[in-house]
Amino acid sequence: MTKKVPQENIRNFSIIAHIDHGKSTLADRIIQECGAVSDRQMSAQVMDTMDIEKERGITIKAQSVRLDYIKDGEHYILNLIDTPGHVDFSYEVSRSLASCEGALLIVDAAQGVEAQTIANVYIAIENDLELLPVVNKIDLPAADPDRVLSELEEAIGIDATEHALVSAKTGQGVPELIDMIVERIPAPKGDINAPTKALIYDSWFDNYLGALALVRVFEGKIEKGQKIKIMGTKEEHQVLDLMYPNPIKPVKTNEISTGEVGLVVTGLKTVEALQVGDTITDAKNPTAEAIGGFEPAKPFVFAGIYPIETDKFEDLRDALNKLKLNDSSLSFEPESSMALGSGFRTGFLGMLHMEVIKERLEREFNLELIATAPTVVYKVKKTDGEEIEIQNPSELPEPQKIDTIYEPYVKATILTPQEYVGNLIKLLNDRRGIQIKMDYLNETRVLMEYDIPMNEIVMDFYDKLKSTTKGYASFDYEPIGFRPGNLVKLDIRVAGEVVDSLSIIVPEDKARTRGLAFVGQLKELIPRQLFEVAIQASIGNNVIARSNVKSMGKNVTAKCYGGDITRKRKLLEKQKAGKKRMKAIGKVQVPQEAFMAVLKLDS
Template structure:
């Protein structure tokens, strides 16, 4: 093993699609960590989903050995991080395990919303930031603008920037040399006891829980008895190793090392991300400064399509919770959908990815209910309760006000899209606090918007209005009172809890009408006329009818008097009336899937 002064821990941070994973591919090639014959594009993106979508979902650690120009061989521990705002928690965890960060900026796009957010995350953790302007070989690259933005927006001197191209392999040695020269050696190594930070973990059905850890002081080796400081769980270490990028067993992990350890822990819930691991004989007295507990912002119900798959779904969400601390869940049941889970996510992409992983990795077919956020409901007795499911909203007579979560958004857009974006923000009940001109072609809007309004289509519409050049980063703001109501959908006068939503009173009618029309279209024709209604309290605000199947009872009347046909039709009418009183409409599960998917 290399000694501590010659170890460097750093991560790559950037906006979505600025070339982080491609650059890490070149670093792996340049340091001969991965042989050329087994090298693939986006090598560190191990999930099919990541390769398909071209995004990084999980941060991936890898240890490289680099013989620097000063003749010394350095051990470089690299973490490739996601760029999307929904995965900023992954980024903060990686930053906690590093001393330096390579900040990538796309030469054609310049500094974008998530670039700023990730740079500030790195500054707040006192990391050394190395700016790299990537994709300089593109015909549309504008280096002067990027260097100017680096100084104006991020306050980083432009002479520190390294020009590179991950695709063409330009500037790779300059980046490695800058990491060796500028990133400080591992910190807090002189602490007397062993301390390691758990920054990720995964579940292996043969070996149990495998924890990814960064050792700050002391060492970990097979046979050590260790203790998790947050909950006092003690366990024996079975194996330790590093990532190259596959797991490779080693004798011990010394101070400054990034690797994994396998222990006797079989229950995924026992190891928390952000926990400190220490030796149980010589316990550390204080935990490492982990990172803040994350609060999910978007909630939805997940239910198995086949009720027999409930246990499989339960195992799937338990394992995903292990290596994604930002995902939370609890059991719930619905009259229409049976048993399932109420799940919390950081955002819509996060929700989509988790659902896709459940389908693919755990082979469970699922339905998800309409996404909602956490509301604060103030009741007449002064009690404030949190409601994340519209079904749990108390009786309107007991409520003084409902407060909804707001977000503070920074939206980077081209100048010519200003009018369209302002009308989009107004449509979503948002306010623009102020605008900043970034350069001759781009502006940044600082807005406050209700989180509920941006859940479904805000990002898509932002991209289409700005032709793909707009970007947004947001953080949770305060809770603000609004005129919110619970809208229920009644099928044949029975409320269906899966379609209940909390909406703003001004938008309730439009949303109700759209949902009724969609349901009337999707529910198969019934033997009697079925009304689908949207209601707020006892007031019906929208209605539509499901098509009626009608048997031709007059087909056997050949000629004769009209009164014979009238008699048969009246008899049918009486039968329909009776059927309507006792009949029940069973909504097929694929109708739920279609409605919830199109929403």
């Protein structure tokens, strides 16, 4: 049913919450309650379309759906935008919220306010959204809605007097919540007679329709056949088709008017022209200014991705280009390594984002890949006054040319049960964290804020945090700029040659322990050769740790039965000379596990 509905009956809202607090399940219930999907077509997490999302039980891409709802004989349109909860995908959250007038803030009735809840609330407040507190999972035996509501008021300072208590699993309280959405969330503003002004808040590539833009129209309308102009690129395109998003199959329409959300089909072969955050307007009668306030996603974590088979380089480039169509926060540029051949230096929003992209490349494009250890962006001030940014440790200038190295810091927010505070303080101090504040929300929960170098959290910090607190702590971070650090580049030499892809940047006082640990791990991982292989860790030309991989022995004296000792010696000397010659020309193959060993370096 695509009947036109007056603007005052449209409600645009999104669902925000910490990971695992039940956003996608609640979205399923709302969709079912509005009758957009029949019980036969319903599947769990109907809005999570990727296999990885269903397997991991997380939302990676924010999805939208248009729902029809009849209340007291009045027809309403609810545009629901489901957002991801994981810290790496908070960029998706900010894009989605820019298209809404309201947000459902979901909090788990048993776990209460978590770090991600706080971060998402601030994004919503910045966007001037009407917040509806929703306490989910009230069917759980450990549910304590009153405690959760008082936490909301204390930790975030929002008024939780008007709230909804629901169980997304059983459907309890969902009809009342939908009524609350209609009553509390304001209708979209905007003049339907003004020139077209629409925000692209997502774009992806469809194999049949080409590039698709998911837009929210703020003023005017977009009509089928209209000539539109993309304000960022100044390009003009024809609208071939228009659709409303639907969980099963998009519904075609002839126009998308003010306040509505819809898909614009332009038939473009790439998404480059449809950048997220850009503004669409009418080509003949353009709007005066674009919709502002959108920052492009900045990658924080960089890693090298290389195909195991060197002839698959172009296939990898093609696959990355296709993924970028669906994920504008991905960035990559070609790079080559002596050990791994040609590949790409790829930028990600965080560690989970990196894992997901690597998994998608391997699954969807049948590629076998090696990923190097993740690094962050450093700023280097050279002795001649020049400032450079480096994403790869191998780009670091010689020590004598460096004046100062600046490293990125983040503000980390951690919420934890009180009994783990001691363990957490030790972990954060080990990772060079600086305590900013520590608040007791109630007698059992503590909110900690730390400034911590980004480099210390990209490796295995999240795993350590979870094991230290038995999985009870929650963690969120936001970048706060660069600060000078006492850092050095740790090189790994295998058989005398520096393996550039294994270089890491470490604090000077930890270089020796890291070097010893790294060399020890590599000794176990590098296969034995017919000659002895030396593995060394060095800072510049100064070797700080060393280990040897013993050679494989072959008994060349087996044929000697007794006789003169000089015969045996002669054969052994001949073998020794042969090994020496092999060592001079021999190349040592470094296995993939060696590149992942960096991730397991325990500080």
